[in-house]
Amino acid sequence: MPFAFFTRKGSHPHDKQLHMLKLLAKIFGDKSQKDIKQMMPLVEATKREGESLLSISNDQLRAKTIEIQNTINNKLKSIDDQIAALHNRVANQPEMDLNEKDSVFKEIDKLELDRNKELEKVLMEVLPKAFAIVRETARRFKENEYLEVTATDHDRALAAKHPNIQIVADKAHWYRQWLAAGNTITWDMVHYDVQIIGGIALHQGKVSEMATGEGKTLVATFPAFLNALAKRGVHIVTVNDYLARRDSEWMGPLFQFHGLNVDCIDKHEPNSAERKNAYHADITYGTNNEFGFDYLRDNMAREPEELVQRGHHYAMVDEVDSVLIDEARTPLIISGPIPRGDEHEFYDLKPRIAKVVEAQKKLVNQYLNDAKKLLADGQEKEGGTALFRAHRAMPKYKPLIKMLSEMGMKNVLQKTENYYLADNKKLMPEADAPLYFVIEEKDNSVQLTDKGTDLITGEGEDPKFFILPEIGVELNKIEKNLSVPSEERLKQKEDLIREYSTKSQRIHSVNQLLKAYTLFEKDTEYIIVDGKVKIVDEQTGRVLDGRRYSDGLHQAIEAKENVKVEDATQTYATITLQNYFRMYHKLAGMTGTAVTEAGELWDIYKLDVVTIPTNKPMTRKDKDDLVYKTMREKFNAVVEEIVKLTQEGRPVLVGTTSVEISELVSRMLQIRKIKHQVLNAKQHQREAEIVAEAGKPGTVTIATNMAGRGTDIKLTAESKAAGGLAIIGTERHESRRVDRQLRGRSGRQGDPGSSQFYVSLEDNLMRLFMPERIARIMDRLGLKEGEVISHSMVTSSIERAQKKVEENNFGIRKRLLEYDNVMNSQREVIYKRRRNALHGERLQLDILTMLFDTCDDIVANGKAGENLENFKLNILSVLGFDFNISQEEFTKQDQAVITDRLYDQALQHYEHKNKAAADRSFPIVQDVYRTRGGTFKDILVPFSDGIKQIGVSADLKKCVDTHNGELIKSMEKMITLAIIDQNWKEHLRDMDDLKQSVQNAVYEQKDPLLIYKFEGFEAFKRFIAKVNEETISFLMKADIPVQDADQVQEARQFRRQKLSEKKEESRSLLQGGGSQPAAAPRQAEEKIMPVKSEKVAGRNDRVTVQYQDGSVVKDVKYKKVEDDIKAGKCIVLES
Secondary structure, three states: OOOHHHHOOOOOHHHHHHHHHHHHHHHHOOHHHHHHHHHHHHHHHHHHHHHHHOOOOHHHHHHHHHHHHHHHHHHHHHHHHHHHHHHHHHHHOOOOOHHHHHHHHHHHHHHHHHHHHHHHHHHHHHHHHHHHHHHHHHHHHHHOOEEEEEOOHHHHHHHOOOOOEEEEOOEEEEEOEEEEOOEEEEOOOOOOHHHHHHHHHHHOOOEEEOOOOOOHHHHOHHHHHHHHOOOOOEEEEEOOHHHHHHHHHHHHHHHHOOOOOEEEHHHOOOOOHHHHHHHOOOEEEEEHHHHHHHHHHHOOOOOHHHOOOOOOOEEEEEOHHHHHHHOOOOEEEEEEEOOOOOOOOHHHHHHHHHHHHHHHHHHHHHHHHHHHHHHHOOOHHHHHHHHHHHHHHOOOOHHHHHHHOOOOHHHHHHHHHHHHHHHHHOOHHHHHOOOOEEEEOOOOEEEEOHHHHHHHOOOOOOOOOOOOOOHHHHHHHHHHOOOOOHHHHHHHHHHHHHHHHHHHHHHHHHHHHHHHHHOOOEOOOEEEEOOEEEEEOOOOOOEOOOEEEOOOHHHHHHHHOOOOOOOOEEEEEEEEHHHHHOOOOEEEEEEOOOHHHHHHHHHHHOOOEEEOOOOOOOOOEEOOOEEEOOHHHHHHHHHHHHHHHHHOOOOEEEEEOOHHHHHHHHHHHHHOOOOOEEEOOOOHHHHHHHHHHOOOOOOEEEEEOOOOOOOOOOOOHHHHHHOOEEEEEOOOOOOHHHHHHHHOOOOHHHOOEEEEEEEEOOOHHHHHHOOHHHHHHHHHHOOOOOOOEOOHHHHHHHHHHHHHHHHHHHHHHHHHHHHHHHHHHHHHHHHHHHHHHHHOOOHHHHHHHHHHHHHHHHHHHHHHHOOHHHHHHHHHHHHOOOOOOOHHHHHHOOHHHHHHHHHHHHHHHHHHHHHHHHHHHHHHHHHHHHHHOOOOOEEEEEEEOOOOEEEEEEEHHHHHHOOOHHHHHHHHHHHHHHHHHHHHHHHHHHHHHHHHHHHHHHHHOOOHHHHHHHHHHHHHHHHHHHHHHHHHHHHHHOEOOOOOHHHOEEOOOOOOOOOEEEEEEOOOOOOOOOOOOOOOOOOOOOOOOOOOOOOOOOOOOEEEEEEOOOOEEEEEEHHHHHHHHHOOOEEEEEO
């Protein structure tokens, strides 16, 4: 095949730019090289420190760790003393005024920031010593059967749990063999010099890009150890729980040997004491999901003891590109049931959508036949229009894809498309008119046309059944129709708004069903397991358990596949991983593939990428792509190459992009009688076993492109001699990073190997983003069936197409971040207030601030209304007391003066009311303590504002000791939390509805994001004002309706309602992600009160009970003590 025209120099401006960049890099050196040059003095210092440790004993090595800890503590002592003194000042001066308290807390916050800066300075000073200690410890474990040290309490505690530590007299023996993820490992690793560079980059809060097999898990031990000595907590984040458990157990002894605690949150149940202990360890491993969900659970807690996480200080994210890029905009959601959540229209609407899809399919076949005839007769314009309409109707239709791979067809389509795109798509409606719906494949959106709407509207039905009323115009008409009484006009408006809401929901359901039928394919985007739709990760091919598509799309797919449609839920708490990880004081990451996403990592997280050199030079041969005309030819060529490579005795890894393709290749290999293993979403539980075999001679493994992340394919000597692992990519992924990850499976630690991608013109990426120039070249070459093209220019053109998709995906993520930032700023405000209430130290300041703001709002509204009676009535209604002010004072005095007067009087009333409530209820509390103090630890006291009642739990002994001061504090805390939580759930629903409704602004040529930001800010102002007013109103009126000690109950431990936890799926451009976020409109709902859980026994069950005097009766039938239990004379201990 001639390639003469390929050799023209500088034929494309991009090639010139690339050439110039390479030239500049040669002259000045690239950024990573400069970063590494700056790190080299620290590397040399670490090596020098390491030499000084060679001759010291194991005990002396341990003592070096304590020395570093003392250095850190001494350097920070003055700041720590100042912070402690300020906390004591607040605790010892409860009468401190509002402004002084506020300034003290601001000073504490500033000192905490200063402390973090000072900490980073001192850690850089001790870095060489700390890194040298870790490296020396690894060397000693490798070279000795066990390490003997003087036994400490820490050693003895660990020896009770871990068989690799044995106590012999006053010595502890640390053996080099231990269990990691159920397998016995023998420690045989020592850090390379290049791994020190990786460790420094991670400590500095950067992304270390290290090739596969370079030991990222071991590199992380350097910064983990150093930062753990600061005792602020180190979080090491992995992509799955297998890696979290394995790495915590595998690397744990290196840290534990030096007195540090290591744990893994995924080993323990959520909200458990064990999980809390895991967070209080010096180094905590876990999955990104669990770290995020724990943050949300903590922000739903009602007692400080329920909190599991401590501060977000330092996180290292493994496979950082997967977590912070691919899953960045994926929201973690804790949700609960909503009334009528099982009501939906998917089953009813499904037959209509199936009908319209079938009609479109017939239409496309007709257009394809017409296009063939017209183009054969030389009528290019008419034939091109028919072909274009078929493409607009069903771009993924296989007969269409086959036709487009024929010579000249792609060019005809592109010419026609350019004609209809001209003049801002002026003629596009003409092209779309005969279709039932239109698919914009590049945006992954689908839209019903007027013809489609007519088809799904049944005979005899309202012709506007699927058409939204023009609400603005219609409301205006009703308003102007003065012949109708005002009550009737109001009713008409309500009917119109109700109709609009119903139709919005119906149209949304139709659109989601249409998407499910036309854009989402079974065994590609999802699989069906046990009657449930499970999403398949486009990157790793793993099943994403618990993950659901958002906006009702998942329910639409469930209806399409005839499986149970899950009930709708209401969001209680949500955060995206993007915003969770931006909370950390210092964030770092490691991966084999980040440099292609360096711009995004810097833009969003301010994370720099440093490419770490490999320990041994890379010897893998990366061959140019092979381009075929059709998929059939491509897969035949793939199978032929696999046969050839296995005959040579080389192991082969075949990379695929979906379950469907992996099963197709598997069937083709079965026909050729070639033994192979398949690793995809349906087989992912066998991952470790399959990966372990993949390096043996002649082994063929079919896997999705990023399967096996975090596990290395190790080659046998025979495989290396035969030429190493051969990588065959069956398709280019939309992201260069994923292709690099697949290539990186081969050539680890200087091993031989090769990689090559097989591409066809029918592949998604080639169809959508292949430059016109390449299409013309293919036609000029006259690429016949069975022929193949391979050249570096074709490979670089494909990579440019990938770059185009990456840029589009980044644009989508960036825009979604803008939406998410609105919610995040609101979440930070409300969660901070919640934390203040929970811990209590700053609650008093928050209450005083709320009281002042509420007084200010009341006075502002009163001044605006200029009606004294209404003003005083409003004060009585909200604050519960009569405000003394004359008409003259109300009219003449400044707003600020009246606000101050009202605030002072309100505060006086509040303090007097609290004291009276405490005094009045104290004899009752004393009586409870005297008669039932042996059985009660906490008491549950009801507080009421005359309308609502909230149960307040308080420590009985503390209430007695503080003359009910503890009861008043608990009352303030519980009321604040209850009102925040109830209103926050409603606000989240309002914000979801807002995000959905602002998308219609596009039709009015307005930016939905700007409207969302403005309306979101206004909604949050209203929400804060409502929370302030409701909280203050309840607190001002709160009283205890209990009159006697028998009415006081024991406060049982709050048992959390079982809520749903899920990750909503967000997708990329080629995989179903749209450019606009949307949220399904929600039905109006009632407020749900928390469910109370109690221990219940059957009447004939035997139980153990405890009476008020402390006596215990065991093994008694429940029915015998039932009356005593109901009367509160005894409680059930166990049943």
